[in-house]
Amino acid sequence: MARIEFLGPIGKEPQELAISNLNELKEIFAKDEKLAEWLGICAVAVNDKIVKSTDMKINPNDKISLLPPVCGG
Amino acid sequence: MARIEFLGPIGKEPQELAISNLNELKEIFAKDEKLAEWLGICAVAVNDKIVKSTDMKINPNDKISLLPPVCGG
């Protein structure tokens, strides 16, 4: 199972999901109303590296992070 | 008499000269061998304001300063 973490202000508990790529995750998230406002503005990291394609293969034990808009300083 | 000061590394004592403009000063300085290496690289201030023209009228008690190349910091 991959672990999904929702960072910063998203305020949602981590999830464990059996997925083999990010396209599957996208389909699952499309049904989650709580995420509707966040998906369009969040970047995605797999094992702490930001990724740019949903074709990315996901292995069991991978960590997926959703990163909302930032404002350090 | 105007007072002429030679700033920083020029290492020359101040002079008092009876001149009425900077063109006269230029003529006097042209004969000063010690200044030969400096005139081409020095800026000139009258009463602590840098001037760009030798037509400038000089009054008695004016202070004229020669400013060689700078390197602060």
Added chain:
Amino acid sequence: MLELHDGSLDVPKITARWYEEIKDKNFGAFIPFIGIVRDEFGIDGLSFDIYEPILNSWFDTWQKKAKEQGAMLFMAHSKGDVLNHTSSYISAVVTPQRKVGLRLINDFVEDFKASAPIWKYDLIDGKRVYAKNRSQALSGAGLLA
């Protein structure tokens, strides 16, 4: 050198410590950038969440870039609450030559604002309110939309 502190940063102490660390290493310029929380929008202060794994790798990448130019970077940031008129952020560059340093601190701070995984909240009436409209989406945002 990246350091995270709970609450406000002690600016004189941190910058003095960095200066002591570098002063005998023959750098010619030390340029700190200090961010101070402004009293604006009716806030009492700001609060910060940080995702450290990605912040660390982002900083390491910049440190390598700095080293290639003979420079070195420092950064300190607050976690949690930081009241108005105190500091939440310090970064600094040390370089042999000033021009490299002035360009580097500018580029580093700009990229920090765009890329560092840090979330800012306004402290209003004891509550944390996400500063959404002052935040920037990261490069690659919207992948799952």
Added chain:
Amino acid sequence: MLELHDGSLDVPKITARWYEEIKDKNFGAFIPFIGIVRDEFGIDGLSFDIYEPILNSWFDTWQKKAKEQGAMLFMAHSKGDVLNHTSSYISAVVTPQRKVGLRLINDFVEDFKASAPIWKYDLIDGKRVYAKNRSQALSGAGLLA
């Protein structure tokens, strides 16, 4: 604020004093630039002459320019001898917004190098040697040639 000191600058003390002065005034960014004497060309240090009347008016002009942008400038410089690995120059800008501040500190330091009436000497074997080939002629130079 322009201050001249005999010999090396006490960097932590000066920058801490400036920070204390501005921290409650609702500026958002404080950006010091600290120059440190490098051990190079076989020197033991540097030495400086300053012509204060023109330095003061040059600084006042910049302070006005800064105020028009809601910013404020500080500067400290050494007179006389400054040994290697100690500081001879600190300038700082405080601004509401970082972008104005980063541009201003860059432009201020560049113009300082080109325009401030300060003469630099290398200290070599106890002698002061004018750093002629690292110096820049002022705008208007050559008027009497």
